[in-house]
Amino acid sequence: MNMMISRRVAMTGLAAATAALPVRAQVFPPAGYGTPAGTAPFPPGVFQERRRRLMEKLGGGVALLFGAGKPSGISAVESPFTQNADFAWLTGIVDEPDAVLVLAPGERNVREYLFLPSRDPEVERWEIERLPLGAELERRTGFQRVQRASAVGSVVTALASQNKELHFLGPVVGPDSPMPKVLEMYGKVAQRMPGVKITDSSKILTGMRLVKDPAELALIRRALAATARGHMAGMRGVKPGMSERQLKDIIEAGFREGGGEGLAYSSIVGSGRNAASLHYVGGGGAIRDGDLILVDAAASVGGYATDITRTFPANGRFNARQRASYDLVLAAQEAAASRLKAGVYYYDLAEAAKEVFRKAGRIDQFYHGLGHQVGLDVHDAWDQSLPIPAGAVMTIEPGLYSQVDNEGIRIEDMYLVTQTGAQRMSTAIPRTADEVERFMAGRS
Structure with missing residues (x-):
């Protein structure tokens, strides 16, 4: 009993001591540091307007677009990263590999999502510091919702269950090329979600960029x-x-x-x-x-x-x-x-x-x-x-x-x-x- 009381007292004291400490805000790199650094070559509003126009043309459904992947190789020095042009045109995110864009034109509340890879502090010690999730990341990118890429599948599935249409924005490739990642994911979602259809909307984005x-x-x-x-x-x-x-x-x-x-x-x-x-x-x-x-x-x-x-x-x-x-x-x-x-x-x-x-x-x-x-x-x-x-x-x-x-x-x-x-x-x-x-x- 005495041991239990003593333990409770100790825990209560620890809680009180912790509460007395000043609350520390989320720590972000100052402006000019960390990635994503922001949008380029224009401010976020330009890309928000482009996404708005695209969603207006799509009318409804869900659209998924993968950014370029991280360069692979065994060299100790990374190869230069070049963002997928469709992704860059819609987001302005040019310095972040393996990012994903999801648009849901028919949704009332959250209509656009930016997904970024999870942080890895050990990797960041070698490459570049990356921003944690939070208001600063949303401010820099201009996105209503920023999440980690591990959630892409579940978010797309949930949106598809309500909207029943998956828009393919490209790229269109030949039969001997690897299957685009977006079609792989759409196929998996469609197999698990009765009534979902895949629509070729690639000409819409091509026409806008033209x-x-x-x-x-x-x-x-x-x-x-x-x-x-x-x-x-x-x-x-x-x-x-x-x-x-x-x-x-x-x-x-x-x-x-x-x-x-x-x-x-x-x-x-x-x-x-x-x-x-x-x-x-x-x-x-x-x-x-x-x-x-x-x-x-x-x-x-x-x-x-x-x-x-x-x-x-x-x-x-x-x-x-x-x-x-x-x-x-x-x-x-x-x-x-x-x-x-x-x-x-x-x-x-x-x-x-x-x-x-x-x-x-x-x-x-x-x-x-x-x-x-x-x-x-x-x-x-x-x-x-x-x-x-x-x-x-x-x-x-x-x-x-x-x-x-x-x-x-x-x-x-x-x-x-x-x-x-x-x-x-x-x-x-x-x-x-x-x-x-x-x-x-x-x-x-």
């Missing part, structure tokens, strides 16, 4: 300014005798000096015969006097890509045969660009360019697509079966490739589609043969 808003266009224009700086540095700095890799270093340094934050893709610099390989992966070739040099390289800003190709002579002057081929490629580009406006189809643009090559008897030397959309991905989301809308940003990039003639020529520019035509966005970079020669003649 039309760029003013803030997106501003970032693309900044990236184009940096890209122009790099291409012109290459034209100015090239000298016969240097290597392709040395020229690439000059170009990429120009991107950085012009405000570029990264490369939109791995730069291609091919001289002479090497330029006839469409996606040339070398770099050790020597640049010879009389060679044409094909440079397909571009900067990115705020995660938004650009894509520009220029072809120019190593010595600053096209010979007669080179100029004739170059002018033919330019004519094909202009034939397609003259038809580009809201409502046209990609096929018709491609045929306009091909007709130029057919008439010249050189159609067999043009064997790739005419162009593509550009945005968060350098080859951005796009359904070619639909007409191109106003506000889309796309490339037109015809080319001719001949290993027999030891040359490849491609001219690639970016265009903003309008209701009545298209604006060439990359006007700062010399493009015609005369413009290229005049610019290169001014080299010191």
Whole structure:
């Protein structure tokens, strides 16, 4: 009895002592520390509005979207992480691997969830501190509800039991590709929840991403300014005798000096015969006097890509045969660009360019697509079966490739589609043969 009383007294005393201590709030890293750091490249409200518009188009049901997974490998140094573009466009969460988005348009209360992996303090000692759940995490991300990823299955199942429709937002993959994680989860839920159907809504998100808003266009224009700086540095700095890799270093340094934050893709610099390989992966070739040099390289800003190709002579002057081929490629580009406006189809643009090559008897030397959309991905989301809308940003990039003639020529520019035509966005970079020669003649 005395022992029991003593124990109660001791416990009561411990409780009283604990209650007397000051209450400590949840400890968060200060601003600028920890991950997620916030949303990028825009504040949370931009992404909240995008999700609102998507949910309005979905109308009801449940939509699940997985972010990119953590890079895998055995190296002690992690590979750079790149977020899934659909996920980044809807959430602005670009620094958090293995995140998951769930939308429930038909729900009255909680309509959007962000799921993040569980914390691991031991891993964080090696990598980066991660935020605990709480108000600060919701403030940084702009999400109504943030939970741990272990709860995704149960939340989706509970929502599906009420809404009975699961929206597939993509990605659409071929039959030989691995099954998308979202379809795997939908299949499991549907097998356990009678009456639930899976709806293909992938074209909705693709269509939304296709039309760029003013803030997106501003970032693309900044990236184009940096890209122009790099291409012109290459034209100015090239000298016969240097290597392709040395020229690439000059170009990429120009991107950085012009405000570029990264490369939109791995730069291609091919001289002479090497330029006839469409996606040339070398770099050790020597640049010879009389060679044409094909440079397909571009900067990115705020995660938004650009894509520009220029072809120019190593010595600053096209010979007669080179100029004739170059002018033919330019004519094909202009034939397609003259038809580009809201409502046209990609096929018709491609045929306009091909007709130029057919008439010249050189159609067999043009064997790739005419162009593509550009945005968060350098080859951005796009359904070619639909007409191109106003506000889309796309490339037109015809080319001719001949290993027999030891040359490849491609001219690639970016265009903003309008209701009545298209604006060439990359006007700062010399493009015609005369413009290229005049610019290169001014080299010191």
